[in-house]
Amino acid sequence: MHHSRLCTLVLDCEGDDLRKAAAFWSAALGKPIANMDVDGDGKYAELETADDEPLMLLQKVDHPSRVHLDIETDDQEAEALRLEKLGAKRIAYVRGRWWVMEAPSGHRFCIVHKQRKTFGPHLNRWD
Template sequence: MHRSRVYAILIDTPQDEAGQAAAFWSAALGAPTEPEPTQPQFVSLRGAIPGLVTAIQSIDDAPRYHLDIETDDLEAETARLIGLGATQVGQWQECRILRVPGGHLVCVLPVESDQATFAAQARTWP
């Protein structure tokens, strides 16, 4: 058995528009921006969506949204989602990048939230 939960929603934005997108979403959602010092491609929108990390991600591609799913077993969660119809299209560090039916991206990553939050909110899968 393993556990997983939606951890984050990312607003993927072309690199040359990321600053403007961060300013827009910050004002639109009333959420202050906070650059991620160790990962400069991310700008967090603190408190934008309660219970979820929300961030602008600078990408070298077309704009889109994607979800991050955190799990205590990367292999099992990736296999579960592939069994539901997703296709693995890449990997970045430990993160598994999946394209799900409908064309959206989902990233499966190790647990990022604090253990109490993960324990309280994660679903258990066989």
């Protein structure tokens, strides 16, 4: 048995100026910038969200801008296998920390480790 849930909306931002993108989305969504350099590499910024909302990240990328979802889980391998049975495929294991997956619809998404101390509401239990 394992658990998973939607945890993060990631705004993939093409270009070098993540600060400008973070300022826009912060103002557009009414969410203050919580951290302009999440991993210390200048590639991720985080907007402040409430505990019952998904996390909101901005990611500096080389591909065209888009939005992708992160699914957090307490067992990445079990979650990847579950989603493969539904038709998803594994694309890459990144930094030894998350799986990039592709849905049958062609959408990319990630399977990540648990992101908050508690899973909180909206948790799915899979046997």
